[in-house]
Amino acid sequence: MLNIQTVVADLHNPQHAQAYLSLMSHYACDPMGGGEDLSDFAKENLITNLLARNDVFIVLIFSDEHPAALLTAIEGFSTFACKPLFNIHDVVVHNDFRGQGLTKHLFEKIEEVAKQQDCCKITLEVLSGNAIACKAYQRLGFSDYQLDPEFGSALFWTKKL
Template identity: 35%
Template sequence: MKELNIIEADLSNEKHTDAILHVTNEYAKHPMGLGKPLPEDIREKLIDEIQNFPVWFSLIAFYDDQPAGIVNCVYSFSTFNAAKVINVHDLAVLKNFRSKGIGEALLAAVEKKAKETNCCKITLEVRADNRAKNLYERMNFEYGEPKMFFMSKYL
């Protein structure tokens, strides 16, 4: 029987850091990511930079002890609710592990953590052409009113 385990990443555990780097790099290669691998200089410093970012956490999905997916999140704050918010920055499931409920399990684990840490909501951004929109809608994420756009200015 296939076994799925969702665990919070321990950045002192090489198996966890290797999984974060591997899945994040595979996600970066996909058209929904960068469309190319992470640059080598980013791969070399990613874990160190995450360790220095106290509001970050990652949950890793291991399927039969193989890294299958991750969700990278950051805590934010809602002034309108005077409470913490979790923002899902990346949700990625490796191609060979899709359609096994891993994305749903990762989001359910984020929701559990949000409730345990007294967050008022979970946020995420999704591209209009990303098939993961269906997953987010099944997991009761909604489009807000008024309709918002995610904008970026890279420095």
């Protein structure tokens, strides 16, 4: 059994900042993260830019001081509920720690923080071909979004600028 520590990251802490960058780089190199490392620009500026925001919440898991997993949540706002929400933007479990149940720990911690922030919901995007992640998220209570089945599920679209 792993000896883990789950924390809300403080990117002013050099250990947390380095763990975040290391895990994000690991994720970016994975096919589910695009298959190519973070750009030099991102590596040099990501921590500074995240620290300039007050709407980003990061959960880190360490196993015996080794970065094992992370979750990045960005606060949004639900106009219908008139409350904040969290959108999960990144979920990373290092290859060395997969299959150990760390995703569940990440989501338990971010749900705790979301409740403290009075969020009405947590949203996320997942690639339809990422069967392992889809199954994990379904076990955690996530599903596609529908108002009325007649109109289908919501789609996540993007336009790069």
